[in-house]
Amino acid sequence: MAANGVCDHLRAITTVKHPKRYVCEECEKIGSDWVHLRICQSCGATLCCNDSPNKHATQHAHKSGHPVIASAERGERWLYCYPDDEIVEY
Numbered sequence: 319m320a321a322n323g324v325c326d327h328l329r330a331i332t333t334v335k336h337p338k339r340y341v342c343e344e345c346e347k348i349g350s351d352w353v354h355l356r357i358c359q360s361c362g363a364t365l366c367c368n369d370s371p372n373k374h375a376t377q378h379a380h381k382s383g384h385p386v387i388a389s390a391e392r393g394e395r396w397l398y399c400y401p402d403d404e405i406v407e408y
């Protein structure tokens with residue numbers, strides 16, 4: 319799926335995880351709003367993007383060390399690796 323030259327984290331993704339529900343799991347707990355949704359490709363958590371007030375996907379990546387997220391937005395097909403700051407379409 320991934321092109322040559324991408325990092326090992328992205329290369330390790332063979333099946334892209336998709337969200338079970340279109341909600342940020344953390345925003346839902348605190349009653350906050352989000353802009354776009356991302357899915358952690360290590361644990362499948364659905365979390366909000368950096369345009370959202372709480373940036374839960376980025377917080378999760380830093381806290382958990384899970385490196386790769388995918389966009390959960392319909393029509394968007396890309397993966398992003400935090401440690402390598404690398405994005406790839408699939």
Ligand SMILES: [Zn+2]
Pocket residue numbers: 325326327328385399400401402404
């Ligand atoms: Zn990487």
Ligand SMILES: [Zn+2]
Pocket residue numbers: 342343344345346351352365366370372373374375
């Ligand atoms: Zn959130």
Ligand SMILES: [Zn+2]
Pocket residue numbers: 358359360361362363378382384
């Ligand atoms: Zn995770």
